[in-house]
Amino acid sequence: MANNILEMALELLEHEQKFLPSTLSAWFGDATVVSFTDNRLVLHSPSDFKQKYITDKFIEPLQNALYQLTGEAATVVVVTGEYSTPAQSASPYDDYTFERFIVGSSNKFAHAAAYAVAQRPAAENNPLFIYGNSGLGKTHLMYAIANVLRRTHPEFRIIYVKGEDFTNELITAIQKADVQSFRNKYRVVDLLLLDDVQFIAGKERTQEEFFHTFNALYEAKKQIVLTSDRPPKEINTLEERMKTRFEWGLLADIQPPDFETRIAIIRDKAVKMSIELPDEVSNYIAENIQSNIRQLEGAVKKIKAMHELMGERITVSLAENAIDALRTENPGLNPTPERIMEAVANYFYIPVEQMISKDRSKDVAYPRQMAMYMIRQELEYSFPDIAKIFKRDHTTVMHACNKIEEERKKSRQTEDVIKKLHNNIRGD
Numbered sequence: 173m174a175n176n177i178l179e180m181a182l183e184l185l186e187h188e189q190k191f192l193p194s195t196l197s198a199w200f201g202d203a204t205v206v207s208f209t210d211n212r213l214v215l216h217s218p219s220d221f222k223q224k225y226i227t228d229k230f231i232e233p234l235q236n237a238l239y240q241l242t243g244e245a246a247t248v249v250v251v252t253g254e255y256s257t258p259a260q261s262a263s264p265y266d267d268y269t270f271e272r273f274i275v276g277s278s279n280k281f282a283h284a285a286a287y288a289v290a291q292r293p294a295a296e297n298n299p300l301f302i303y304g305n306s307g308l309g310k311t312h313l314m315y316a317i318a319n320v321l322r323r324t325h326p327e328f329r330i331i332y333v334k335g336e337d338f339t340n341e342l343i344t345a346i347q348k349a350d351v352q353s354f355r356n357k358y359r360v361v362d363l364l365l366l367d368d369v370q371f372i373a374g375k376e377r378t379q380e381e382f383f384h385t386f387n388a389l390y391e392a393k394k395q396i397v398l399t400s401d402r403p404p405k406e407i408n409t410l411e412e413r414m415k416t417r418f419e420w421g422l423l424a425d426i427q428p429p430d431f432e433t434r435i436a437i438i439r440d441k442a443v444k445m446s447i448e449l450p451d452e453v454s455n456y457i458a459e460n461i462q463s464n465i466r467q468l469e470g471a472v473k474k475i476k477a478m479h480e481l482m483g484e485r486i487t488v489s490l491a492e493n494a495i496d497a498l499r500t501e502n503p504g505l506n507p508t509p510e511r512i513m514e515a516v517a518n519y520f521y522i523p524v525e526q527m528i529s530k531d532r533s534k535d536v537a538y539p540r541q542m543a544m545y546m547i548r549q550e551l552e553y554s555f556p557d558i559a560k561i562f563k564r565d566h567t568t569v570m571h572a573c574n575k576i577e578e579e580r581k582k583s584r585q586t587e588d589v590i591k592k593l594h595n596n597i598r599g600d
């Protein structure tokens with residue numbers, strides 16, 4: 173359809189709107205269709221002059237012709253100069269499309285929100301702020317938006333950047349006394365995708381710079397999409413004015429997938445990797461990996477590798493070995509309270525046994541409180557369950573968790589310690 177829509181439209185122009193074939197071939201002979209989606213036809217003409225002429229004289233007749241052909245109102249855009257087709261700029265993220273995103277109850281809101289932004293950028297959902305734990309599809313949705321807009325608005329300037337890289341880039345610009353080019357780069361985009369925005373938190377200069385970039389883009393009606401592991405109000409070291417702005421548009425969370433969605437994702441990944449998984453194997457994976465889609469994908473990959481490299485049949489027992497192997501390679505997949513206590517003890521240089529000892533000295537009491545807090549954060553255990561592990565009363569645990577939470581809100585240092593501990597625990 174996309175390829176011959178132009179031919180069909182030109183035919184109509186000739187027969188119904190009485191344009192001469194020679195005129196049409198003079199202007200459209202070397203024009204190509206970049207895309208035709210969502211009633212938007214993007215044409216490319218290799219010459220500036222023709223692009224302008226077509227835009228001036230032919231947009232309306234073409235739109236009328238498209239209306240006749242499709243029965244729906246369409247828009248036509250003509251671009252010129254170099255443009256990249258998806259094939260020319262193939263990147264690993266080309267797979268991150270809406271088509272490849274499995275929708276379930278845990279992510280349907282975020283999916284719908286992202287989809288709406290892709291259809292109507294810089295309209296009511298600006299900025300779009302997607303949050304959720306690691307490996308649940310935030311980056312996937314961001315790229316899906318970019319992939320749609322790359323097709324439907326080839327003229328769009330799109331920047332994808334991770335919070336951490338944004339910060340580093342700014343630091344380098346400051347060192348080179350060239351903040352202006354940094355600004356120029358970020359303030360002229362049509363779509364800004366800032367992934368893991370929590371990493372700019374706590375860094376004053378970065379926040380200041382981003383604040384201005386945000387305002388400039390917002391006022392110019394450009395779309396901004398942000399992701400984070402938590403909602404703005406819980407990013408403790410984020411300035412109030414940033415939190416408020418992040419909440420101007422739409423907040424959408426992604427939760428861990430339920431069993432059915434996990435199965436659907438496993439099946440989809442298996443098809444993509446050309447491997448056939450018996451149902452009991454898919455079930456086994458879905459039962460054993462619950463909170464992270466990247467890990468579901470990893471398990472399918474590992475099973476495929478073991479099956480191909482060692483010639484083993486794909487059975488539940490192979491899946492069991494594959495998941496065990498993944499856990500050994502990355503113990504952070506499923507942290508246990510013991511692993512968390514160990515990580516915290518190592519961090520504070522105390523023997524892990526001290527965690528559950530009666531010792532109340534400050535050197536031990538603080539790491540113990542931190543371990544309680546981390547277990548609650550990472551595993552969402554109840555206070556009584558944590559109390560059992562530490563052989564203490566649940567009110568002691570509550571007190572510890574509240575205390576660390578309060579401290580975290582006020583102190584950047586505590587926030588950094590928690591971040592480091594999280595990374596040590598998860599092996600990120």
Ligand SMILES: Nc1ncnc2c1ncn2[C@@H]1O[C@H](COP(=O)(O)OP(=O)(O)OP(=O)(O)O)[C@@H](O)[C@H]1O
Pocket residue numbers: 268272273274275279304305306307308309310311312313437465466469
């Ligand atoms: N609903 C889904 N359907 C299909 N694949 C998915 C889905 N959600 C996530 N994935 C896949 O899981 C992997 C991890 O997703 P992604 O990188 O988007 O996670 P994330 O939330 O951005 O994580 P992080 O915070 O660690 O960056 C990707 O390969 C992605 O394609």
